[in-house]
Amino acid sequence: MSISAPSFLYAGFQPHGYCYQWNSVLVWLNVFSDTLIAAAYFTIPVTLLWFIRKRRDLPFGWIFSLFGLFIVACGFTHVMEVWNLWHADYWVSGAIKSVTAAASVSTAVLLVNLIPTAIALPSPARWMEINHSLESEVQERRALELQLRLSETSYREIAALLEVTHDAIMEVTLENEILFWNHAAEKLYGWSKEEALGKTVHVLLHTVFPKPLGEINAELINIGSWEGELLHQRRDGTTVVVASRWAVSLKSGRAVAILKSNRDITMRRQEEDKFRSLLEAAPDAVVIVNDEGKIVLVNSQTEKVFGYVRSELLHQPVEILLPDKIRALHCGHRNDFFAHPKTRNMGAGLELKGRRKDGTEIPVEISLSPLETAEGLLVSASIRDISERKRAEESMRQADDKLRLLIQGVKDYAFLMLDPEGRVTTWNNGAERIKGYRADEIIGQHFSKFYPAEDLASGKPSRELEIATKYGSYEEEGWRLRKDGTRFWASVLITALRGKNGQLRGFGKLTRDVTNRKKAEEDADRQRQEIAQANAKLLLANNELESFSYSVSHDLRTPLRTIDGFSHALLEDLSDKLDDDSKSYLNRIRAATQRMAALIDDLLNLSRLSRAAMHAKPLNLSVLVNSVACEIRGAYPDRHVELRVAPDLQAKADAGLLRVVFENLLGNAWKFTAKKPSAHIEFGQAQVNGSAAFFVRDDGAGFDPAYADKLFGAFQRLHSASEFEGTGIGLATVQRIIHRHNGRVWAESAVGQGATFYFTLNAEVS
């Protein structure tokens, strides 16, 4: 048969069969092969299409489509190969090839890009593994189902159960589209079932994951389940903390969906937060231990006290915090506690030690409380570091010891303690020395032993304790007895000692032997009394002296007046009958009486100066001397005296008394220079034996220095009355006045050499 095509059909080109020279075998071989290829190429996409539809879960569905297109295109090129054998429609063929080329190049390029992603897909072996685990889960579920069936619980009942549970239960597709949404989920999130279904769960609930979702998914795929805490947002915008459990839902060993159960733990989390801040606020280290003795929780105080960081302690046996040597023992105690848990202090009365990370041991106080929790019985140990307190106690104890030693060693004070009934409980060296008892003789005895019989009779010892109890202390001086019965004068202080709550614990008694002081005081008293008596006598004598002076002034003068008066009367009345001798005698009588009157006046003056009140104040002696000299000069107008007065000599003195002094000294100077036609008198100040002395100097008669000490006695005269008149009282008066100024007066002279009278003044300003 001819297989060639009529040539008129195709102007310009010849059908492809010409190329085969219409060799029928070759032509039919090509026809047959191309037809088979095309048929195959047309069926493959159909198969792929069917596969994709069946395996919607598979990634990269589009590449399958692309493959399909490219293969169908290839099929058409082969159909055109058959057609072109007889028909030269090469333009059509070329067009179809170009379409095929575009599809194949695209596929090739996209495939290159896809390969790395495709490589990352789990290998079939991995899938096998997952499938295996899913299978076992499926088997478990089957067993469960079986059980359910056995308990005659129907599927409906399970569905109903899902609606009554408090946990939000949902099923989502692998793309996280919500497939199932129970009643609790509606309640928890505020989205109704209708609203939730078909939504992407994490978008709807604004899920905040504890770690990237990729990791969670990987874990879910690896293990088949995941557990963790998520933050979700409710419809009303509030945040809810959920404990979420995810599991992969399998169908025929393949993951088809994810089952999720979310439990609202917002409240619990808040409670936990509260509990945690409470724990952190606790002043003590708090360590919570489970029944295996493992630490499950510590607060930051624990880190501080023991020097560990939290992570080093968690899940460790609590014995890590104990000294090595008691660790073994502690396990037993711990078990005992778990057997009979009740709140109590640990090791009451014992010195508990904790061990720090650095190996040092610290004194601690521990109180234990059992905690019933969902995770079983836990024990909370509250551990207080009492290092500071121990140190304080130790230093206090040392101070106490020192004090005790000090008290024991004190010799001059008896220090003893009494119990509340008054029995001696302590006894120091001083007590032994003062009272004579040794400690072993007196401790336990009642302290009334130290009191004399009369005090015991009047109940004094117990009265003293009563007063000390009532007012805190009792203090007195009184007689006490030594062991040998002798008395001593004691200064006693009894102090009531009270405990923290004010209960009387006893008395401290401090006793000092002050017998010597008492004696000294008594001596001083006696002396004071004697002085007072002497003073009284002196006062009396003074008063007597005053009345004596008074009677002298009055009574001694009266007879003188009588003598003088009647002598005068005789001289007058008998002037013509008396001879000259008689008249002379009468005149002598009168002179004597007048002289005696002068003596009496001078004596009275002296006495008055001694008694007169003294008012010492700063005084210009030079002015005073000039004033007195002026008066004297007036009384002796015919005398020629050259007076030199040192200017502005100052002293503290009584002006009136010093005037008397100068009247006497200057008067004397005038008097004893009377025989010189031109006299020199000087007042000045000189250093004598280291002290400043004032002086009055004249160049008159002077005196024999052998009698210098007699100058200042009353009625002492070194010159005869006929030579120089005077009563001999003047210098005695001067001396009395200078003495009243705490000063000293003395004179230097030689016969015919003039005289110098020195005096000092040390009066206190009044």
Added chain:
Amino acid sequence: MRKSILLVEDNPDDAALTVRALKKNQLPNDITVVHDGVQALDYLYGQGSFEGRDTREMPELVLLDLKLPLLDGIDVLKRLRADERTKLLPVVILTSSNEDQDRMNAYGCGANSYVRKPVDFATFVAAAAQLGLYWTDLNLPAPGRT
């Protein structure tokens, strides 16, 4: 009417000498001498031993010693000053004492003058003359007295 002086002086020697001294000066005065304070008051108030004396006749001057038996000079002075009849009567203290205390007391109680008796009789005479002259002649007593 004669001018009179009352001299109160317990010592008869002193009294005699005082009278002599006053008379020496030819004072025309009548001098009455009493020897103690009680007598002085009796005289002035016309009582006791001077019962019936005409008390309208009061002395021009009382010369009063301080040291007197029974009632001393200061007491007498106080009584005189306390009595309406004699509170303005000139009283001169004539005494041996020159104690400050006595002077203070005398002036404090209303003495008109204080004179210390000098031992020298000549001086005393001179003093008496001045006293008598002054108080009885020169001095004008308070009005209302006869």
